[in-house]
Amino acid sequence: MPATRDPELEQQVLDWIDALTGEKKGDKELYEDFLRDGLVLCKLINKLRPGSVKRTAKKGSGNFALMENVSAFQRGVKAYGVPDEEIFQTCDLFERRNIPQVTMSLFALGRQTQNHPEYDGPQLGPRIAEENKREFTQEQLDAGKHIVNAVQMGYTGGASQSGTNMGNTRHM
Numbered sequence: 001m002p003a004t005r006d007p008e009l010e011q012q013v014l015d016w017i018d019a020l021t022g023e024k025k026g027d028k029e030l031y032e033d034f035l036r037d038g039l040v041l042c043k044l045i046n047k048l049r050p051g052s053v054k055r056t057a058k059k060g061s062g063n064f065a066l067m068e069n070v071s072a073f074q075r076g077v078k079a080y081g082v083p084d085e086e087i088f089q090t091c092d093l094f095e096r097r098n099i100p101q102v103t104m105s106l107f108a109l110g111r112q113t114q115n116h117p118e119y120d121g122p123q124l125g126p127r128i129a130e131e132n133k134r135e136f137t138q139e140q141l142d143a144g145k146h147i148v149n150a151v152q153m154g155y156t157g158g159a160s161q162s163g164t165n166m167g168n169t170r171h172m
Contacts (some may be wrong), residue, residue: 014031016124049079070093115128
């Protein structure tokens, strides 16, 4: 079941695409219609990774050619480092089956730019967490062994068998 759409996230994606490519969505144009033919998406991946998409079908080409634009974008995104499970399916966008997945895929692409030191453009979404390795002395580790938590003291947090009928059959 597709997630619900979030106009605020969609606007963040549109702003990011505009900042990178200069492509703006028309006032009356829908978010999914702006992205649907794949031309903007191909331009986006070519900005991030030049040469990702060599040829694109123009607006007015047949549906199959426009779907090829979306597929070319997906191949470019995968080569850029976005994991397969975060890339939307062509039908999610082209047939408008799961537009929130398209948005999440574009956020995954925006997040992936943080792993490319050559990228110095605008950021989309939250920053990737960095390693925060901690070193403990043996004395600190030993001190932690002597702390008794609530479960060890016998508190079960409300777990009980009250309300159960022992010996009664379970009705389905």
